[in-house]
Amino acid sequence: MSRDEIVDAMAGLVLFADLSRPQLAAAAHTFEEEWFTEGQRILRQGFTGSNFYVILEGEAAVKINGETRATLARGEFFGEVSVLLGEAPTADVVALRPLRCMVLAGPETEPFLIAYPRVMYRILQAQARRLRTANLWRG
Amino acid sequence: MARVADRPHPPGRYPLVVVGSGPGGLQVSYFLRRLGVHHAVLSADPAPGGMFRRYPLFQRLNTWTKPYALAERRTRPYEWYDWNSLVGDEPAHRSTVPEFMDGTSYFPSRAEMARGLEAFAERTRVQVRYDCRWEATRREDDGFALETSDGQYRSRAVVFAIGMAEPWKPDIPGIEAVPHYVDTPPVTTLAGKRVFLIGKRNSGFEIADALLPWARQIVLGSPRPPIMSVFTSGAGVRAKYLVPYEDYVMGGGVFILDATIERVERTADDWRVFTTGQRTGPLEFRVDQVIATTGFSTPLADLPALGVATFSQGRLPRQTPYWESSTLPGIYFAGAVTQGAIGIRKHGSAGNSAGVAGARHNARVLATHLAQTRFGVAIPRPALGSDGVVGFMLAEATRAPELWNQQAYLARVVTLDPAAGWVDDGIVPLAAYVDAAGPDAAAITVELDTNGDHHPTVYLRKDGRVSEHALPADPLLVFEGTKQRAELAALLGDLGPVAA
Numbered sequence: 001m002s003r004d005e006i007v008d009a010m011a012g013l014v015l016f017a018d019l020s021r022p023q024l025a026a027a028a029h030t031f032e033e034e035w036f037t038e039g040q041r042i043l044r045q046g047f048t049g050s051n052f053y054v055i056l057e058g059e060a061a062v063k064i065n066g067e068t069r070a071t072l073a074r075g076e077f078f079g080e081v082s083v084l085l086g087e088a089p090t091a092d093v094v095a096l097r098p099l100r101c102m103v104l105a106g107p108e109t110e111p112f113l114i115a116y117p118r119v120m121y122r123i124l125q126a127q128a129r130r131l132r133t134a135n136l137w138r139g
Numbered sequence: 140m141a142r143v144a145d146r147p148h149p150p151g152r153y154p155l156v157v158v159g160s161g162p163g164g165l166q167v168s169y170f171l172r173r174l175g176v177h178h179a180v181l182s183a184d185p186a187p188g189g190m191f192r193r194y195p196l197f198q199r200l201n202t203w204t205k206p207y208a209l210a211e212r213r214t215r216p217y218e219w220y221d222w223n224s225l226v227g228d229e230p231a232h233r234s235t236v237p238e239f240m241d242g243t244s245y246f247p248s249r250a251e252m253a254r255g256l257e258a259f260a261e262r263t264r265v266q267v268r269y270d271c272r273w274e275a276t277r278r279e280d281d282g283f284a285l286e287t288s289d290g291q292y293r294s295r296a297v298v299f300a301i302g303m304a305e306p307w308k309p310d311i312p313g314i315e316a317v318p319h320y321v322d323t324p325p326v327t328t329l330a331g332k333r334v335f336l337i338g339k340r341n342s343g344f345e346i347a348d349a350l351l352p353w354a355r356q357i358v359l360g361s362p363r364p365p366i367m368s369v370f371t372s373g374a375g376v377r378a379k380y381l382v383p384y385e386d387y388v389m390g391g392g393v394f395i396l397d398a399t400i401e402r403v404e405r406t407a408d409d410w411r412v413f414t415t416g417q418r419t420g421p422l423e424f425r426v427d428q429v430i431a432t433t434g435f436s437t438p439l440a441d442l443p444a445l446g447v448a449t450f451s452q453g454r455l456p457r458q459t460p461y462w463e464s465s466t467l468p469g470i471y472f473a474g475a476v477t478q479g480a481i482g483i484r485k486h487g488s489a490g491n492s493a494g495v496a497g498a499r500h501n502a503r504v505l506a507t508h509l510a511q512t513r514f515g516v517a518i519p520r521p522a523l524g525s526d527g528v529v530g531f532m533l534a535e536a537t538r539a540p541e542l543w544n545q546q547a548y549l550a551r552v553v554t555l556d557p558a559a560g561w562v563d564d565g566i567v568p569l570a571a572y573v574d575a576a577g578p579d580a581a582a583i584t585v586e587l588d589t590n591g592d593h594h595p596t597v598y599l600r601k602d603g604r605v606s607e608h609a610l611p612a613d614p615l616l617v618f619e620g621t622k623q624r625a626e627l628a629a630l631l632g633d634l635g636p637v638a639a
Binding site (some may be wrong): 001002003004022023025026028029030032033034035037040041044046047048049050051086088100103104105106107108115 | 309310361362363397398399415416417448450451452457459465481483484485486487488547573574586588589606607609
């Protein structure tokens, strides 16, 4: 996949919907592309030093103590909670089929979000939705 | 000159074929032979050395070999202070590069490096069929057939140690006309000229550094800000090339531009480079020379058509933690290509496999893995004893070159064997260890934390679950103190008997 195709794929994701083409191109260079085979772990519960991932293609399961709690698909992202808090993830994320991601190194995530506040706002919106859903469950 | 009949490994069937005679090919062949795995090594080159027969362009490496260091030359711990020599089991096979260094720098020259590699090949009697070019590959029922300039080789498995050797350029309109790094014009022809370098990695900074006494103006442009190894303790532009960066910071005529290169145009008497940066907006540069310092790709030839999946815009094959194609079993990689096996990417770091320093250790682990899994070779598992295991692991964390060169990537594993007690299971890829089921065991690595401190880190596997435990750091990097001993003994004590 060429860099242009990656930029095209990013342009279709809600997370990056507010970025101009040059911003997308620059962001595409900040991330690395990474592939995972079916069954491969991407995030490991309890391991420090994790990173921020955005799914370009494929599907992944969120597992806590081996039990699947959610699935993630194209356009969704994971790893942000442990990166933001500087703590080890509380779940495994495992590829359910071949999975293509963009990855941003943990230490590069803060400068990236500060450079792209519109992406940060989209992440906040996604977190707000998750919080709302969690509150509905509790209520 | 040797006659054709005298050359080793004539065409035919072999248990294993290795392609390449750079550091990766030499290193994997050396260990395969010591493990008793019969194999053929083929190389298109006329002599050993791989990329070091030609590069780096400006004749000086960016990785250290310290003639005098905290460990004695020709010992295993010395390998950490010598990132360029290949590694060996016998003292005579170790530390070949410093022998040829003239003392002007602790970064060997290209020629010193090449001589070190030749000396290794000569002393270890690595057998290579030179001038034998791999031309095509075919899948067969029980493996692969390689067509070469000398005839056909057949084998169940192949190790490709073919380097990141193919000049690579991104899709930028007009870049076809731009010379690549490998075709950089002589610096004397750039005296007083304005030069635009596309790319901000080591090769871009290498040229910028060489042009400082020549060029009038140097611009390094690419979308991503430069990453400097002094901040990452690993990946990024090496300290040796920091001078152009300092020149930029001080405003001396070097410009480091974070911008997308929109297109390049060749005019009658100069070049135009059109860029758009998030901070700079659109900027047009008129320069006398443009050079694409945009890196290299793996010369995979027909392997992708056979089923070897790639990533990073086709530049690297996707690999398992043991450097096997993740989509075409039986195809393995050694050398710089092993940077495509990312590991567990702690804090974003994907190991140090792009350089000889990391790839040489990968080659030993790969040879051991192949010997064990494909050729039934039993690898000794020395017993450590309940009174020896703690000291052994901490000594490894303090001095093992594998753990220092490949931080959070390679690990030393000790397993609790029901019959023999604690045994040494050797060096393995950390990703393979933490994600595989297995008996109760512990692995130790060296890792950086977010403050830049090195820690020995233990991965304890108990009842099939792996947990991570960082041991205390030490200001002098000696992890054999009472605190580390006590903490490690407590961790291992959870699995089996241990005397601290």
